[in-house]
Amino acid sequence: MIAYLEHFVHDNNDSIEQESSQISMDLEGTIDYRSTGYAAKDFGGLHSSSPLAVVKPSGHHDIVSVIKFASQSPNLTVAARGNGHSINGQSMSRNGIVIDMKSFSSNSSEPLIVMCNGDDGYAVDVNGGALWEDVLIQCVTKGLSPRSWTDYLGLTVGGTLSNAGVSGQTFRYGPQTSNVTELEVVTGNGDTVICSDGQNSDLFFSVLGGLGQFGIITRARVIVQPAPDMVRWIRVVYSEFSEFTQDAEWLITREEGESFDYVEGFVFVNSDDPVNGWPSVVLDPDQFYDPTRSESPVLYCLEVALHYSKGNCSSTVDSKVEKLLGQLGFMDDTLFQVDLTYVDFLLRVKQAEIQAKANGIWDAPHPWLNLFVSKSSIEDFDRSFFKKILKDGIGGPMLVYPILRTKWDERTSVVLPEGDIFYIVALLRFTNPYQKSTCVRDLVLQNHDILQVCVRNGFDFKLYLPHYNNEDGWKQHFGDRWSWFVEMKSRYDPMAILAPGQKIFERQRS
Incomplete structure (x- = not known):
């Protein structure tokens, strides 16, 4: 045509x-x-x-x-x-x-995924426009699975690789940008280029986390591994932030096989608020919670998961879970757990999406704020924000969990705060279109105020999914990487x- x-x-x-x-x-x-x-x-x-x-x-x-x-x-x-x-x-x-x-992805004559031999074992070639949820389903039919995910899988492969792609597996395998070995990219010059660590490496690393500035990803070679059958999904609650972070950091620094396979966490309001409080913690409606357990206005939920195969004896799974949980300092009687399939676990946010679309919240504005905060600043962040201006909740999840810097390839365009451990902080606000609530503009201004307080107090942080309206903001964001970023653009x-x-x-x- x-x-x-x-x-x-x-x-x-x-x-x-x-x-x-x-x-x-x-x-x-x-x-x-x-x-x-x-x-x-x-x-x-x-x-x-x-x-x-x-x-x-x-x-x-x-x-x-x-x-x-x-x-x-x-x-x-x-x-x-x-x-x-x-x-x-x-x-x-x-x-x-x-x-x-x-x-x-849907119009292409090529299949969604193609098995191939990767340098690190199994790998699949994936269409850049494919949704991760579709990649999951097709890989699992072959008994395989990518190693690193995002919480929500209704995102395209090229989209997440242009940012980083983080979730509860990042502490083990790194972000999604650390789990691809080759890309096919159409550059801003109109050239189709195959790139990898050993071939056209400047383009490869600039495109990963490059915010779409250098090329459009049309194919990615993604590392995969044997997929588990089942997941033990667990949440435990802490009243003290220092105890929560201590246990989370202990879990992510243990060797593979000596910890859980997924580690995340979030802050919630100590109330029976169905969105911001205890009901957001329980994994089964029959599970009991007591909102009077602590006088603290906010509490901290450590969320973990253990993968296992159907052939595992239930007592073996129970024993490993009990051994790990026995070394954590969470509040008594705040253990919530369920068993579900690996696919259902990875698609857990899909159910929330269906419900949010039904009540109109999915299509309402989402003034989200996503940060990487250094371990050196995370307790100050908690005192300044979680315990104060955000203590009544935000109408959605307030994620906070640690990640190891060593799992990131710092040759990519993603910029990180200092230190061996940093935290993902995600304020995932949902606004209700049918109820009188805080003006969206005020929520955006509050996000801006949070960033200004972080700057004034010298917090070590970087925006994740960054957004600035001027070159000065971008220069500050990239720091000493800015000149390299400009060179790659040119x-x-x-x-x-x-x-x-x-x-x-x-x-x-x-």
């Missing part, structure tokens, strides 16, 4: 003037100029930016065509949109072209065509 698109240029007042000339792009997929509304918004619901068109590619060749097409125009930009789960408009392209990567996307929603670089006129 030959698609035609008018040139557009902006005058000094940012209005749009149409030029008379046209350029064409040869597509095997489709281009839509009308039904583009979904690409003008994202999960955050905080921004809206309408594209000129949405392309649904049939293969990486269509992505090449779109980028080369944009490079011939004076000001067109291109954004790759996975499942639109960004918070601050990162997947948008105002008056530009959005590439629907989910369509890339090499692989010199016209700044890609990922304009990140607001890092301005589009250069052709």
Whole structure:
């Protein structure tokens, strides 16, 4: 199909003037100029930016065509949109072209995953537009599973690899960016490049965690391992933050086989609030909780899981769990546990998504804030925020759990705080569209205030899924990595065509 698109240029007042000339792009997929509304918004619901068109590619060749097409125009930009789960408009392209990567996965003639021999054992080649939940299902049918996940699997492979991809397995295997050995990337120059640690390594490491700035991931070689059958899912509660962090850090620093397979944690309100309190901790409605156990306004839940096969004797699983739990200092009578399949455990957030969509909360704004906070600053963070301004809850999870720096490849574009251990802090706010609640604008301002307090008090932290509105913010974020980041941009996307929603670089006129 030959698609035609008018040139557009902006005058000094940012209005749009149409030029008379046209350029064409040869597509095997489709281009839509009308039904583009979904690409003008994202999960955050905080921004809206309408594209000129949405392309649904049939293969990486269509992505090449779109980028080369944009490079011939004076000001067109291109954004790759996975499942639109960004918070601050990162997947948008105002008056530009959005590439629907989910369509890339579904329209492609290639299978979703292809088994291959990896340097580290088993691996699969995965379509960049595939959802991780679909990758899970197809891998498990072969008795295999990727090693590192995100909590929510309704995200595309290319999307999470462009950020980091973290969850409760990160302490063991590192983020998802540490679990790929090869990428196929379409750069901002319109070149299709195969890259890895040993081949075109500059592109490989810049794209991983690169916020979409250097290329669009069309294929990833993901490390996999034998999949377990079952999971023992456990939550225990602490009244003291120091005891919670001590036990969490002890678990993540133990050798494989001597700890749990998954370690996370969260803060909750010491009340019977169904969203922010004790009901968010229990794993089975028949399990009992007592909100009067502590006078502290907030408590801390350590969440762990142990993988096992159906052939394991139940007493063996019980024995290992009891041995590990016996060395932890959680509050008496606050042990909650269930057994479920490995797939059901990994898709646990899917059930919350179904419920949130049913009551309208999924489509309401989500002013989330995600941070990496150094171990040296995490207790100060708790005192300043969890115990004070956030002590009544945020209408969603407040995650906090430690990760080992040694599991991250620091050659990627992801920047981290100092120290051998740092914490993920995720304030995952959900707003209720049917109830009078705090204005979304006020919640965004509160996030801003949290960051300002962190800066003023010298907390060692970095934004995860970062968002800044000016170059000074990005320079501070990347620190001494900024010059390298700029160099990679000039090499692989010199016209700044890609990922304009990140607001890092301005589009250069052709």
